[in-house]
Amino acid sequence: MRLLLILIGLPLLVSLFDFFGFLIKGKRVVNIVIIRVVEIAAFLILPYMYISLDEKNDCCGDSAAFSPEHRLTIWVIISLCLVAYFYSSYRKLISTPIIEIAVNSFLLVGIALNIFIAFQTKDTTLAIGGNLPIILLAVLVLAKNQRTFIEQSQELEFSPKNKLEYLAWKILNLQPIIKLPIIFILCLPVLVIVSAILLLVGQKPDSIIRAFTDTYKHGFSQWDYKCDNVQCGGHYLCSVAANGHAKIVKPERRGIRNGQNIICNRQLLISNAFEDLIKDGLPFLHKPIRKQYDKVGNFIHRYYGIFNNKFVSDFIYILMKPLEWLFLLTLYTFDRKPENRIGKQYISKADRQLIDKIERRTTSHLQNTGRDQQT
Structure with missing residues (x-):
């Protein structure tokens, strides 16, 4: 229990302090070593502990937050979001425009996914101690990506190789208030591509939705009716x-x-x-x-x-x-x-x-x- 409190409390306190410090001073205020420890706790240990619990739908006990049949889609998306986060957090130089768009898209997907997970679990402690730190850290990395791109793009002589790369470059040079909504819209085709690839391993086109809805007793669950008339316990x-x-x-x-x-x-x-x-x-x-x-x-x-x-x-x-x-x-x-x-x-x-x-x-x-x- 003490370890769980540390894993939840430390990322929350550090991420809140760093986030508000960034809003006030315009830069991150927490030591980089502490940030790395918090990243491991928030992005690796807590998600692993969470997804390893309750692996089946159960009317009479703790039930899986994600449908066992469709959870692979969620795991893959979470993994891609983690790759995008750690790539953004550790890299020193910007990449090609298309990769930059993809990275920022998965960061936004990760933020949205954590909001949906918080509603799905209906667990205030998990939402505040688990989902909120991830969201705050992802927002800070998005801000870092924006600043890094502005600083380095002015020094580069970019020559687009095709129209798609030219369009991506134009989007990246927009003001954040315009750029982020556009990238958020681009998350949809990115998720469609991921879902299409996962069809090859037995997932369904709507698995990302059914992972939430084909469950019992959770925020977006649509299978609660299957527990009607099910008597738990006894003979x-x-x-x-x-x-x-x-x-x-x-x-x-x-x-x-x-x-x-x-x-x-x-x-x-x-x-x-x-x-x-x-x-x-x-x-x-x-x-x-x-x-x-x-x-x-x-x-x-x-x-x-x-x-x-x-x-x-x-x-x-x-x-x-x-x-x-x-x-x-x-x-x-x-x-x-x-x-x-x-x-x-x-x-x-x-x-x-x-x-x-x-x-x-x-x-x-x-x-x-x-x-x-x-x-």
């Missing part, structure tokens, strides 16, 4: 089975799971009571069993439309019957009050605490009555 197979035809699965009552109302049948209650028994009696065994069962849940989340079918639910209910009988046999063998444990499943926490309190009082009263009879 997935039995939960699905409880959605079958009433004559087959025999629902008994409503229950509460993760704050949502669910339909409970006998099979679901017995299965959860069995897990409850394992958790109380063999906690070391419960975790690996739960882990394997969660894999089944992940499979159902992925193909929820199939498992939401009543006939499929009926089939699963019948398929689970032998396990239900095994669970029930285990409960009656190792639990003194199996039906009490079954009845307490999927009720509110307050109701369960009240029942536990009544059971303790009843047990205590019976023990005291037994002692009185013995004396």
Whole structure:
């Protein structure tokens, strides 16, 4: 945690100080060694830590910020923006007009991309500590590019080789207030070229958009509806089975799971009571069993439309019957009050605490009555 605070706090403080120093004095005020350290933290370590987390879409946990299917496009664009930044930061001489346009275009793309990422993640800490320093440093490098070009272009005798190079040279010689909007517009054909190349490795023409939209629970997510009716936690197979035809699965009552109302049948209650028994009696065994069962849940989340079918639910209910009988046999063998444990499943926490309190009082009263009879 301390390392994370340093990685977020240091780039933010240094970039803010350097940015406002540049606005006031017209030059960068932070030592170049400190700037290099901050660049590594802001542009390399933080992005790596960020993109290495949450690699899949998940309705029931932290979900990927970028669509797994389309994230390659984002990674490539981020990589090109990083190349543009470090090239601009370290180089001493200007390059050809077309390369200068491309470099400035990717710097602007990087700034825009960080704004979109901040909205996508909806994480204030990440936006302020991660995206903002990158944006400020990129703006400072853009200013450096402008100043370097003005200083060196006056000393060069430029002779364009073709019309495209001549046009690029003209754009670079414009005032920043005119030049930057034009370069920003030129970002579009640059991104189109990148997307066209990525088609060769399986990406789609709109992958740069779908990387944001084909996700769950984020700023630009369009797949939130896929998490509707997905119950997280608990016994997935039995939960699905409880959605079958009433004559087959025999629902008994409503229950509460993760704050949502669910339909409970006998099979679901017995299965959860069995897990409850394992958790109380063999906690070391419960975790690996739960882990394997969660894999089944992940499979159902992925193909929820199939498992939401009543006939499929009926089939699963019948398929689970032998396990239900095994669970029930285990409960009656190792639990003194199996039906009490079954009845307490999927009720509110307050109701369960009240029942536990009544059971303790009843047990205590019976023990005291037994002692009185013995004396």
